[in-house]
Amino acid sequence: MAVTYPQLSHGALQQILADQKVNRPVLQIIVYKQMSQSDQLKYRFQMSDGVETCSNFVIILPELIQRISKGEFEKFTVVELKAYTCTVNPGIGREIIVVSDMSVVMSGAKIGKRLDKQESNGGFLSNAGNTSLNGKPRAEPSKTASPMAAAKSGVSGPQSVCPISAITPYFNAWKIRARVTSKANKRNWSNARGEGCVFSFDCMDESTEIRVNAFTKECDKYYDLIEVNKVYYITKGTVKTANKKFSNLANDYEITLNSDSVVELCADIEVSEMPKIRYRFVQIKDLESVALQSVVDVLAVVKNVDECMSITSKKTQKELKKRDIALVDKTSYEVRFTLWNEVAEQFDGQTNQIIAIKNAVVGEFNGRTLSGVSSTTYQLDPDIPETNILKEWFEREGQTLSTNTLSKSYEGIRDNEWKFLSQINEQTVNGDNRSYFNIRARVVQTGRNPIYKACGQNGCLKKVTDNNNGFYHCAKCQTDSTQYEPRLVLSVALSDCTSEIWITLFQEQAEKILGISAKELHELQESNPPEFVKALTASEFKE
DNA sequence: CCCCCCCC
Ligand SMILES: [Zn+2]
Numbered sequence: 447m448a449v450t451y452p453q454l455s456h457g458a459l460q461q462i463l464a465d466q467k468v469n470r471p472v473l474q475i476i477v478y479k480q481m482s483q484s485d486q487l488k489y490r491f492q493m494s495d496g497v498e499t500c501s502n503f504v505i506i507l508p509e510l511i512q513r514i515s516k517g518e519f520e521k522f523t524v525v526e527l528k529a530y531t532c533t534v535n536p537g538i539g540r541e542i543i544v545v546s547d548m549s550v551v552m553s554g555a556k557i558g559k560r561l562d563k564q565e566s567n568g569g570f571l572s573n574a575g576n577t578s579l580n581g582k583p584r585a586e587p588s589k590t591a592s593p594m595a596a597a598k599s600g601v602s603g604p605q606s607v608c609p610i611s612a613i614t615p616y617f618n619a620w621k622i623r624a625r626v627t628s629k630a631n632k633r634n635w636s637n638a639r640g641e642g643c644v645f646s647f648d649c650m651d652e653s654t655e656i657r658v659n660a661f662t663k664e665c666d667k668y669y670d671l672i673e674v675n676k677v678y679y680i681t682k683g684t685v686k687t688a689n690k691k692f693s694n695l696a697n698d699y700e701i702t703l704n705s706d707s708v709v710e711l712c713a714d715i716e717v718s719e720m721p722k723i724r725y726r727f728v729q730i731k732d733l734e735s736v737a738l739q740s741v742v743d744v745l746a747v748v749k750n751v752d753e754c755m756s757i758t759s760k761k762t763q764k765e766l767k768k769r770d771i772a773l774v775d776k777t778s779y780e781v782r783f784t785l786w787n788e789v790a791e792q793f794d795g796q797t798n799q800i801i802a803i804k805n806a807v808v809g810e811f812n813g814r815t816l817s818g819v820s821s822t823t824y825q826l827d828p829d830i831p832e833t834n835i836l837k838e839w840f841e842r843e844g845q846t847l848s849t850n851t852l853s854k855s856y857e858g859i860r861d862n863e864w865k866f867l868s869q870i871n872e873q874t875v876n877g878d879n880r881s882y883f884n885i886r887a888r889v890v891q892t893g894r895n896p897i898y899k900a901c902g903q904n905g906c907l908k909k910v911t912d913n914n915n916g917f918y919h920c921a922k923c924q925t926d927s928t929q930y931e932p933r934l935v936l937s938v939a940l941s942d943c944t945s946e947i948w949i950t951l952f953q954e955q956a957e958k959i960l961g962i963s964a965k966e967l968h969e970l971q972e973s974n975p976p977e978f979v980k981a982l983t984a985s986e987f988k989e
Numbered sequence: 990c991c992c993c994c995c996c997c
Contacts, residue, residue: 635991644991661990692992702990739992757996766995786994811997819994963993 452524452551454496456563462532463500463541465606471495472551474561475523478514489514491545493525496563502542503530506611506653508724510545522554524561531623531652533608544609546652546721605681609653613685613699621681623712624649624656625720628805629674630820632665638973647672648695648805648821649680652721657693657700657821658683664703677715682706691902693821694726694741694805723825725802727832731777733814733852737905738954744803744816745832746773747840748795749780749849761961767791773801773816774849776839782853783816790818795826798845800836802828810954812854868944886942889959889985893937896956896982897968899930907933932968936960938985959985 458471473493481488481504489511491503505511513519529547607623632645642662648655658680660668672678683701693700703709725743728736736742750772757766769790774780783806785793795801803824806816818824827833865883900907901920910918910930917926936956939948957963962970962981970978 630991631994633991633993635993637990639990642990646991659991689992755996759995761993761995764995768996770997784996786996807994817994819992822994965992 449556451557451561454494454524454561454563456496458495459493459498459500462530462543465532470526470528472524472526474557475519475521475525475554476560477521478519487511491519494560494562496561500543502540504542504544506544506609507546510548518550519548520554522557522559522561524551524554524557525549526551529652531607531609533606533612541606544652607651607679610649610651610656610697611653613656613701615685615687615699618682618685621679622649622651622656623677623679623715624651625677626672626674627655627723628821628823629672632669638969645669645672646821648693649678650721650723654697655695655724656697657688657695659700659702661702663705664707668703668709671709671711675720677712677720679708679710679712681708691739692741694743696724696726722829723802723804723823725804725830727802729777730773730775730779730781730852731850733779733781733808733816736808736814737907738808738810740808740905741805742808742816744773744775744781744783744806745828745836746775746781746783746801746803747836747844748772748797748799748801748826749774751793751795751797754790754793769793771795771801774840774844776836776844778844778847778849780849780851780853781814781816782851783818785818789822795824798837798840799826800828800833801826802830802833814852866944867940867942867947870947885940886989887940888942888987888989889938890941890946890987891939892960892982892985894979894982896934896936897932897964897971898935900933901925902927902929902931907931932964934960934964934967961985 452472454474455468455471458468458473461468462471473495476492476494476499478489478491481490489505490501491505492499492501493503505514519525525548527545527548530543530545532541532543605621607621610622610624613620613622626647626649629647630645632643634643635641643665644659644661645665646657646659648657683703685699685701688695688698688700725745727745728742730744730746748771752770754767754769757768759766767787767790769785771783771785772780773783783803801824803822805822807819809815809817863883865885867885867887899910899918901910901923903920903923903925906920906923908920908922910920913919913926916928918930919926934953934956936951937948938951938959939946951959953964960967960981961984967978967981970981
């Protein structure tokens with residue numbers, strides 16, 4: 447019995463490469479190979495429309511890459527491109543077609559040969575076969591796709607968009623089209639370098655995501671324009687290395703908007719074309735070993751939702767709203783996740799729902815906690831395969847298992863006994879048996895030099911030595927860097943009516959007692975020694 | 990150029 451082969455979209459490649467929209471073209475895979483030159487895994491495909499071939503199809507999306515590895519897109523497979531973007535790669539000045547969704551029409555194994563268009567003169571066939579993987583298709587001779595030429599046009603004009611993953615500090619002719627996934631609050635800042643305001647937003651396309659920062663002038667210019675879930679064209683901007691300490695996005699770079707930047711709303715985009723938010727989940731159990739203040743994504747079952755409550759900030763005396771949510775995942779570990787203000791009030795998740803959290807900050811209060819910050823987002827029952835797996839686990843066994851909680855409850859702490867300083871001795875603080883107790887005492891003296899320079903490499907925090915040439919050496923990482931992180935080890939003398947003792951406070955506790963961050967204190971030490979001493983001694987005689 | 994994210 448004869449096999450009926452699928453019909454390829456003859457002529458589609460020429461149209462696609464000429465920037466004409468072709469709806470769901472049906473193409474045949476001729477060959478593909480992994481691209482090795484970048485650290486990000488990518489595949490390059492040669493596709494045929496039956497008339498000609500083009501080798502500039504690129505696959506970056508992890509979901510599609512996984513399907514490639516499962517053998518779904520072998521040689522001669524006919525596919526329908528459900529979503530793709532034709533862009534100019536600023537690196538090579540040539541069109542590339544980034545495929546973000548495709549489905550198999552018929553497997554290559556079943557077809558077993560090329561489905562070139564049968565022409566009476568045979569002309570197409572001879573041309574179709576000879577495009578090399580590095581070659582440019584011979585169609586569309588009039589197209590000049592140099593990025594510099596393209597950059598002269600307006601932002602929503604003819605310059606082709608490129609994938610976010612193509613942005614590097616070495617090219618400035620990029621133009622992206624990206625959906626905003628989160629928008630941080632506008633904040634004021636002031637330090638030795640000046641003062642101003644800032645906000646940032648995270649956005650993504652089919653390829654990856656990136657954080658965009660806007661300072662002062664650009665902050666005022668774009669703050670109202672940027673809205674979550676809307677799609678924007680962005681051109682120009684300074685591309686910088688991202689500091690991983692402050693985001694968990696899948697990008698080594700960030701954009702800082704400048705006076706040349708153009709940001710325009712892209713109104714004519716369908717919701718179905720929007721890529722799904724991608725997460726890089728950390729298991730709750732592993733939060734124990736994650737550096738404090740790091741930014742993580744978590745997928746969990748909502749085990750309990752507390753009421754929203756009002757508290758007063760100690761620092762600003764302002765009234766704040768907060769809501770605690772207990773999360774549990776397949777590790778049977780539980781952690782408390784705190785949402786703040788409007789986000790806390792608006793939270794409408796229910797017990798037993800699955801929650802995917804992006805960009806939560808790891809904190810510490812009698813164990814580990816998670817806190818929402820202004821770039822944190824969450825989805826309830828997200829449309830990802832892990833949701834059902836986790837839901838089934840919870841219904842089957844998770845809900846009856848007892849959990850190991852990383853965030854000890856306030857009630858548990860409150861039950862601890864109160865001690866006078868004179869009661870603290872070798873018996874109460876014995877070696878490996880940790881004991882917890884509360885004390886009420888007055889700070890009578892603070893150590894005078896609490897700041898040390900720590901290694902800033904992904905959570906190392908070992909003390910670095912000053913090479914006295916502008917570099918600081920970390921013996922653990924075996925690296926020299928111009929950067930370091932000021933950290934605190936503060937000795938304080940406590941006194942109550944029974945006794946006086948010296949205790950050592952590390953970073954977070956020291957910041958709390960002093961009421962100033964290590965960074966701010968360090969800046970004071972450098973710029974204003976009298977104020978530094980004042981800040982250090984400010985806590986003395988406080989309870 | 991920010992990098993705070995609050996409370997028990
Ligand atoms: Zn180090």
